[in-house]
Amino acid sequence: MPPEPRLVPRFAAEPPQEHLPYGRWAERLTEEFLAACLRIDAEESGELGEVQEIAWFPDRTWHGRTYVPASAPTSTGLEVFGFVSFVRGSAEDGEPTAFDARADATAETAALNPDWTIDLCDEEIGAWRGEGGNVATMTLVWGRPLVDGGQVATAELARLCVDQCELADGRFTLLAPDDYRGDTLEIALFDAKGNQLARESLYEEDDDAEGE
Secondary structure (H helix, E strand, O other): OOOOOOOOOOOOOEOOOOOOOOHHHHHHHHHHHHHHHOOOOHHHHOOOOOEOOOEEOOOEEEOOEEEEEEEEEEOOOOEEEEEEEEEOOOOOOOOOEEEEEEEEEEOOOHHHOOOOOEEEEEEEEEEEEOHHHOEEEEEEEEEEEOOOOOOEEEEEEOOEEEEEEEOEOOEEEEEEEEOEOOEOEEEEEEOOOOOEEEEEEOOOOOHHHHHO
């Protein structure tokens, strides 16, 4: 095979290893996530109100930490989103340690954006240094399709697939390099036959720039 023209980390994270959280494990993660929600700045995001039912997304593990994303509507019409991360327990005791959680809030929800085909959230979790001092932002991306028939979500950088995840209960989590050498991530959705059903950028399109 010829040399690869674009050196970026591909499929850097472990694929999901567990079912979506439930029972006592979901309760433990909920405690961490709600504590992170309490640290959200209301002056920036608006009054959160009460956090309602939390949707958990597939886990992904990278650099020794496991990330479990989440999102939930609030009683004031916002949506909180973020993740709980931890270090998996050893084979002897199996108890996870070193919990950490991040949360933010947004008024831009799928209900207010009927043109969306995939509802996406993302969070920067690290960096990868490439050729010539260029740095990729390692980004956790999670979401759910707003069209029917999806089986697999992929993350693409300059049309190169850098991660993929089978949907679990209509949800997916990706972990991929972004913003590298001028290229940014796009998320695509495919059906069981490999037909593309939807594609969304992580970045809002500038209509004025397009008009120019």
